[in-house]
Amino acid sequence: MSRTAHILAQPIMFPFSGKIAKNRFMKSAMSERLATFSTYDSDERGQPTEELIRLYDTWSRGDIGILITGNIQIKHDHLEATGNAIIDWDLPSDYVDEFSKLARAAKARGSLVIGQLSHPGRQVSINIQPYPESASDIEQPPAGGVVFGRPSPLTRPAIQDIVDRFAFSACVLHQAGFDGVQLHAAHGFLLAQFLSRRTNQRKDEFGGTLANRSRLLFQIIAAIRTTVNDPKFIISVKLNSQDFTQDGFSANESREIAMRLEQAGVDLIELSGGTYELAISSSHSAQERTPAVAREAYFLDFAEQLRPHIKRTKVAVTGGFRSAAIMAKAVDERAADIIGLGRPLTAEPLLVKELIAGEKTQAKGDKFPEGQLIRMAAAASQIAEIGNGMDITDFDNGFNVSRFLAKLQKEMPATMSEALSSHNSIRR
Ligand SMILES: Cc1cc2nc3c(=O)[nH]c(=O)nc-3n(C[C@H](O)[C@H](O)[C@H](O)COP(=O)(O)O)c2cc1C
Structure with missing residues (x-):
């Protein structure tokens, strides 16, 4: 085995749950839009389909250490897109069975499977939800041809309801056999809207200081711990390294949150960046002006700076990785413990296996x-x-x-x- 493949094939243990990923590769969350959807009958929404299960069966053949699902919504009427998987106590309870089938398919060949939980907040198409909810009433400008409604600020009881719903969804995934959950606090969705000063202008204990803006995130983590009550259940958070907006969420604030996530026993932080508004989470824009090698892994610089401050929690970096040599360098130099891949695994679901076997050195x-x-x-x-x-x-x-x-x-x-x-x- 080449040195590159050897580095990437090393197993890794998560510090708090003790779970082991078989190698350094992670399929990052990608919204599959393959669950059921009906405009009029909400009971017919969000259920995993045969197509979704086939997709994870395919990825499970690819020898990927960790599979993170696309965003699963915690409310059936607040979706990132039609066809999102949903776990909502208002929906029929046989959903657990369907998520078990998904977990079985994803784990069949030894990958860990983590369900990404999310709420879109203000970032929901007006066609799906004309009355969005967010930290404050700051409307999302139209982006990519999608128009958004003006959000209502969540009341305190509504915030508590959201905390309880995240915990409920985590519990369902735990019962269904998932190894853990990832909270989506990046890319401008609800948890990121609370974190950012730009979208959170609340005057109560959920707004103002960073401690207040992150209160919702940490309350959800605490509620999941209590409700799931299994120390072996992984909690992960996907965090922007910054959101690239003025007066939004800065790199220093991101570092501060990452350190507190470690104190809260979070096993895995995935670093990404930007908001949907800027479409930068998967954009090369800043990197297009930099040399080819530096283009890979957009958020690696930030991860390198973060590293000395994080002792136990594992750090995954996602966005732009395409060549095995650069992935191995990131792991070898300890900028990242885990390499997150999105689009390369839709083009080539078996890519990781082929990189480890040395049959390929580069994504298509x-x-x-x-x-x-x-x-x-x-x-x-x-x-x-x-x-x-x-x-x-x-x-x-x-x-x-x-x-x-x-x-x-x-x-x-x-x-x-x-x-x-x-x-x-x-x-x-
Ligand atoms: C079709 C598609 C859907 C995505 N859906 C999600 C999602 O549900 N949750 C999330 O955190 N990121 C989502 N992402 C972002 C990816 O996880 C990843 O951060 C991004 O694609 C950059 O990585 P890459 O350059 O390896 O593709 C999505 C990306 C794509 C291409």
Whole structure:
């Protein structure tokens, strides 16, 4: 085995749960949109489908140490997208069975499986929820052709309800056989809206100081601990290294929160960045001006600075990793304990296995013009293909790219198409 493969193939133990991931690879959360959805009958929403189970069965064959599911919503009427999986006590209780099937498929070949729990807050399309809820009443500007309603600030009892719902969802996943949960506190969703000064202008104990803005996150962690009551259950948090907005959530604040997460017994912090508003969570924008090697792993610099402050909690870095050499360097130099991969695993679900076997040293490229929204749409379509048992479209093939772009233009609402073209021209 090459030195690169050897470094990446090392198992890793989480400090608080004692659970062991078989290698340093993690499939990061990617919204699958393969659960049931009905506009009118909310009882018909959010249930895992055969397609979702097939998707995780496929990833389980890929020898990936940790599989994080796409965002599972804690309220059936506050969704990131139609087709999100949902765990909500208002929905029929046989949902546990369905999540057990998902856990079994994902864990069949020794991966750890962690369910990502989320609430979109103000970041929910007006078509799904015209009356969003958030920390404050600051509206999300239209982005990527999606329009958002003006949010109502959550009352104290409504905040308590959200804490209880996160804990309930974690309990369901625990019963269903998941190894842990990840709280989505990045990319501008509800927990990130509380963390950011820009979107949280509350005057009560949930706003103002960083301690207050992070109160909701830490209350949820405490509630999960009490409700699940199993020290072997992993708690993870996905955190922005910063949100790249003025007066939002800074790198120093992110470091402070990471240190407190360690004190709270969080096993795994995944570092990412940006907000949907900026579409930077998967954007190369800042990196496009930097040399090719530095483009990989957008948030690695921050992880390197964070490292000396975190003693036990494991740190995963996600965003942009494409070559085994750079992944191994990040692990070897202890900037990251774990390498998070998103889009490379929709193009090549077995990539990790092939990297460890030394059959590949690099993720597949693509022939898309600049513009990350298109790449996200492409990854989403590959997810649907895998779920449906179809061949995965190879976007390293120019013809397939042209065909995909033409299809997008035809199917997309005009606003979205406009947003994509202006996004592209900015990037160029
Ligand atoms: C189709 C798609 C859906 C995503 N959904 C989620 C999600 O549900 N939760 C989340 O935390 N990140 C989500 N992400 C972001 C990824 O986890 C990851 O941070 C991002 O793709 C950058 O990593 P990459 O360069 O390896 O793709 C999504 C990304 C894609 C492409």
